[in-house]
Amino acid sequence: MSELLDLAVKVVEAAGPGEGIEAYVARGHDTDVRAYNGQVESLASASSAGVGIRVVLAGRPGAAARHGAGAGAGAGAGAGDGAGAGADAGEGNRVGFAWAGSLDPAVVEATLKEARDNATFATPDPHVVLAEPDGVVPVELDLWHPHFADATTDEKVELALALERQVRGADRRIRQVDSADYGDGSVEVAIASTTGIRATTRRTTAYLSVSAIAGEGADSQTGSGFTVGRALADLDPDRAAADAVERAVRMLGARKARSGRSTVVFDPRVVSTVLSVVAGALSGEAVVKGRSFFAERVGETVAAEPVTLVDDPTDRRAFSAARYDAEGLATRRNVLIEGGVLRGFVFDTVAARRYGTASTGSAVRGGYAGTPGAGCRAVQLAPGDLDQEAILAAVGDGLYVQSITGVHSGVNPVSGDFSVGAEGLLLRDGALAEPVREVTVASTLQRMLQSLLHIGSDVEWLPGVAAGVTLAVGDMQLSGS
Amino acid sequence: MAPRMPDRRLGWTPLHERYDTAVPTTTPDRLVHAAEPGAPLVEPPVLERVLAAALARGGDMAEVFVEDRQTTGAALDDRRIEELSSGRERGAGIRVIVGDTTGFAHTADLSESGLRAAAEAASAVARRGGGGVRTVALATRQPAPPRALVLPSSVPKARKLELLARADDAARSAGREITQVMAGYGDSRRRVQIASSDGVLAEDDQVRTRYSVSCIASGDTGMQTGFESVARTAGFELFDDLDVADVAQVAARRALAKLSARPAPSGELPVVLAGGSGGILFHEACGHGLEADHIVKDASVYVGRIGEQVASPLVTLVDDGTVAGEWGNYGVDDEGHPAARNVLIENGVLTDYLWDYLRARKEGRRSSGNGRRQSYQHLPMVRMTNTFLLAGQEDPDELVAQTPRGVYVAKLGGGQVNTTTGDFVFGTTEAYLIENGRITEPLRDANLIGNGPEVLRRVDAVATDFGMTPGTCGKDGQSVPVGCGQATLRITGVTVGGTAA
Numbered sequence: 001m002s003e004l005l006d007l008a009v010k011v012v013e014a015a016g017p018g019e020g021i022e023a024y025v026a027r028g029h030d031t032d033v034r035a036y037n038g039q040v041e042s043l044a045s046a047s048s049a050g051v052g053i054r055v056v057l058a059g060r061p062g063a064a065a066r067h068g069a070g071a072g073a074g075a076g077a078g079a080g081d082g083a084g085a086g087a088d089a090g091e092g093n094r095v096g097f098a099w100a101g102s103l104d105p106a107v108v109e110a111t112l113k114e115a116r117d118n119a120t121f122a123t124p125d126p127h128v129v130l131a132e133p134d135g136v137v138p139v140e141l142d143l144w145h146p147h148f149a150d151a152t153t154d155e156k157v158e159l160a161l162a163l164e165r166q167v168r169g170a171d172r173r174i175r176q177v178d179s180a181d182y183g184d185g186s187v188e189v190a191i192a193s194t195t196g197i198r199a200t201t202r203r204t205t206a207y208l209s210v211s212a213i214a215g216e217g218a219d220s221q222t223g224s225g226f227t228v229g230r231a232l233a234d235l236d237p238d239r240a241a242a243d244a245v246e247r248a249v250r251m252l253g254a255r256k257a258r259s260g261r262s263t264v265v266f267d268p269r270v271v272s273t274v275l276s277v278v279a280g281a282l283s284g285e286a287v288v289k290g291r292s293f294f295a296e297r298v299g300e301t302v303a304a305e306p307v308t309l310v311d312d313p314t315d316r317r318a319f320s321a322a323r324y325d326a327e328g329l330a331t332r333r334n335v336l337i338e339g340g341v342l343r344g345f346v347f348d349t350v351a352a353r354r355y356g357t358a359s360t361g362s363a364v365r366g367g368y369a370g371t372p373g374a375g376c377r378a379v380q381l382a383p384g385d386l387d388q389e390a391i392l393a394a395v396g397d398g399l400y401v402q403s404i405t406g407v408h409s410g411v412n413p414v415s416g417d418f419s420v421g422a423e424g425l426l427l428r429d430g431a432l433a434e435p436v437r438e439v440t441v442a443s444t445l446q447r448m449l450q451s452l453l454h455i456g457s458d459v460e461w462l463p464g465v466a467a468g469v470t471l472a473v474g475d476m477q478l479s480g481s
Numbered sequence: 482m483a484p485r486m487p488d489r490r491l492g493w494t495p496l497h498e499r500y501d502t503a504v505p506t507t508t509p510d511r512l513v514h515a516a517e518p519g520a521p522l523v524e525p526p527v528l529e530r531v532l533a534a535a536l537a538r539g540g541d542m543a544e545v546f547v548e549d550r551q552t553t554g555a556a557l558d559d560r561r562i563e564e565l566s567s568g569r570e571r572g573a574g575i576r577v578i579v580g581d582t583t584g585f586a587h588t589a590d591l592s593e594s595g596l597r598a599a600a601e602a603a604s605a606v607a608r609r610g611g612g613g614v615r616t617v618a619l620a621t622r623q624p625a626p627p628r629a630l631v632l633p634s635s636v637p638k639a640r641k642l643e644l645l646a647r648a649d650d651a652a653r654s655a656g657r658e659i660t661q662v663m664a665g666y667g668d669s670r671r672r673v674q675i676a677s678s679d680g681v682l683a684e685d686d687q688v689r690t691r692y693s694v695s696c697i698a699s700g701d702t703g704m705q706t707g708f709e710s711v712a713r714t715a716g717f718e719l720f721d722d723l724d725v726a727d728v729a730q731v732a733a734r735r736a737l738a739k740l741s742a743r744p745a746p747s748g749e750l751p752v753v754l755a756g757g758s759g760g761i762l763f764h765e766a767c768g769h770g771l772e773a774d775h776i777v778k779d780a781s782v783y784v785g786r787i788g789e790q791v792a793s794p795l796v797t798l799v800d801d802g803t804v805a806g807e808w809g810n811y812g813v814d815d816e817g818h819p820a821a822r823n824v825l826i827e828n829g830v831l832t833d834y835l836w837d838y839l840r841a842r843k844e845g846r847r848s849s850g851n852g853r854r855q856s857y858q859h860l861p862m863v864r865m866t867n868t869f870l871l872a873g874q875e876d877p878d879e880l881v882a883q884t885p886r887g888v889y890v891a892k893l894g895g896g897q898v899n900t901t902t903g904d905f906v907f908g909t910t911e912a913y914l915i916e917n918g919r920i921t922e923p924l925r926d927a928n929l930i931g932n933g934p935e936v937l938r939r940v941d942a943v944a945t946d947f948g949m950t951p952g953t954c955g956k957d958g959q960s961v962p963v964g965c966g967q968a969t970l971r972i973t974g975v976t977v978g979g980t981a982a
Contacts (some may be wrong), residue, residue, distance in 0.1 A: 037581075042860060043606050046599075050570075095563075101570035102589050114567045114973035121638050123561035156598065178780045178901075193568065213780060213901050219557045220782075222901045256976070259748040289559045290661045291697060369568055391869070409895035409908025410928035412979065414697060419745070419927040419978040420899070421906035440905050440930050440978025442747065477980040479747040479930075 008192035009345040021058035022193040026368045030185040035160035050368035052099040055115040059091040092124025099369045127353040131327035132195045138330035139314040148204035148231035149184040166241040175215035191328035199328030206232045214248035221245025250382045254435035256480040261397035264476045268460045268468025276468035279376035284347035288354040293416045302342045303449035308382035309337040318378035326372045327363040348374040380467040384455035388470040390455045393430035400424045416445040439480040508981030522547040524868035528676040532617040533598035539607040542578045546676040548857040554670040557645035571884045574857040575603045585866035619682040629688035629716025633668035636717045648694045651726035655733035661697040675817035694729045698716040711950035714810040738923045745927035745979025751887035752975045757948020759893030760965030764907035766933040772863040773840035775900045782903035791831045792937035798826040802866030808951035809866035809963040816852035837863045855959040869966030873943025877969035887911045903933035927979040944969035
């Protein structure tokens, strides 16, 4: 661990006068087993490591970017951002980035050189600075289990094989298990900067997942289940198996439903996905760039009264909990929507300065090959009083959705338009009835937040940036036959 | 490096403003010299020894996949060149196949000792014996020149960035309502080398260049988005015949049109897909379902249907990795097999599936050249390349004129499919209502949903105006570049997932 930080610090210490450097160094190890048909289909085990380096060149009055496109991209740059953070608008910093999938010293040195060169091409911008320590102390989180995968390869293989057997044997209608996977991994990250950031994080994960096909006659339907934890011992294979079997079997005989307006009850897994899109619109970066339907609505009612939405990566129950953000600032609890009223956004350092505020410790990045941006890590809706069964009973008639497709093609986080393919069961007199497939459910995210009828008590932390919970949303358009 | 989670989704995304896959570069001078097919990434005698070591404990086949990828990515956003990014990644993935089991390990260390260590790890699956001394003799090396006329690395960075600034100006001049413009440039050079104990020794040098613009228009009805991209397996010569201002204006026009859009209809309607609007329909409706890995696991609606009429007689579907310049083009796949043109459906009759090494071996046939992987850190699997429907005879305008009521889709977004049920969705990003044979009002974005075999049977007209679109195909957590193509065509009924009653 400390060797990663040493490496990051060494990169940073190479900074020249007027030069800021941030080094993000990561190393990981993964084991993956896939079982199929009583045999090991594949067994992979590998380590990888890499570095991402940002260089910020301090501005000089009147300094221009090296590319010749100043007229379009450079000269007009000052006009859009009135919310100055005390910087001189005539001056600006320039940032460049480079990464490499190696920690070899010669490669790291070449990467720094490339990042420096790239910085000379950026448009000068007074808001572009590296994060500075802000005194917030990171919470203690138990994310690293040193014995997280203390099992032999044979034992891990057996876990995947056993999961496959369990699903195959659970119901005579299970026709096929197209994959049963075991995986574990560890990742360690160190971040250092010339502004005094020194952060290290590490986490371990383990999972089991299974995909089942149920069949009856010519009909085939699918269901999946998974279980995740910080260590092998956290896993609950029974739950994964039961989920996959139940979800596949209960879809047998599914048909299209009739088009019409309907109340829709979303399964926690689906809600986790939908909330992650909403979370994207609450990114301060999307807001300052005019890409969020929440922009300029702080203080307004944007959701039904029961909606309180918080991003809290310090919550140890969150699978995505983290001590530090991707710029090395301590993570913290941020209230986004409270009692239906929009309270604020999450920010990284640059977006915060553009907005005229401070970072909320919410920088995220896609590993060493990505640059930081603002994003949520652990969004959760304040739970309600009813469990899923009670919500189904309260709704009475409608559609229960167990899975959705086409989120990337049918949910637009800018306009809020929402249209997804859905699979699930009709809800009649408060009970689950016939299975339904090949339908879409549509609305807008704005309207869905306002039309929220019930939030479940069944908060479930899932992989991804948002916790799942059962939700009932009124007045959605169902398209079918 | 993020905690890996199960992701078995199959889907397509258009080339997004924020390019998901790695966009790696390096020092320009080094690349210029690499322009001639020069030194192999790893010397063949080393590969022979590593392969022999991989089989020391037994196994049917061993393979070394070596990759060296360099990328450049640049983004203009909010009127600023925000991000010029360079990346480099090199390493090798080694697999050992024993019966139906594959052992896999990868390393960023391309020295002989690094490769031997990975070979050792991959061969763990073969520890039940049957080993012994094996010698491996590789075929003669066939050096591959880069698939580009002008290597992007030979082009000054400033020239690449100029392209972005022009997009900003062009898009904003399309209308006052354009409030935000994001333009992206990316190039990548991916050199691969594949050697196997079967004697395969193959190389490829894949150069890809892309350009995209995403706009936001703001009006009384809120904000709308418009997107357009151009991406080719080519170098910087891409921009010889391409005016990037046109790309920007197309994106801006899409966003502007939707400001006055009404909600898309709901329910089953005839749908006309414009030529080159995405071709994603076939990628999702049957492309994934014809991948042999789903077939051998009985996880596709197309299992056991070779020789059957699975589509309208107007449907002839081809997957062709050899089409030079298209986004899904390559010389050899990531298992060393030459790219090929494969006819999958001919006049509506299912003729073949897509194959990689592993699934072909099981069936005692040859790979169709569709074994691909995202990087050396991934196992190969069956993937599409450029998948397209051959053009038909109709006049595209006539086709619309003969449609009394329906939806006209000018541009598609992404899509997703469940190969087992055949149900798939695909999203619109520019669509209009057809009323009395005329294209009328613009519609807000929506997904359409259908069932593969049913929709294929409902294709009742195909026009002559063929066009291809680049995209990123995601499968089991791996992304690869693919192309999709079609001419204007009509489906007699698909469920449109809008909010209008």
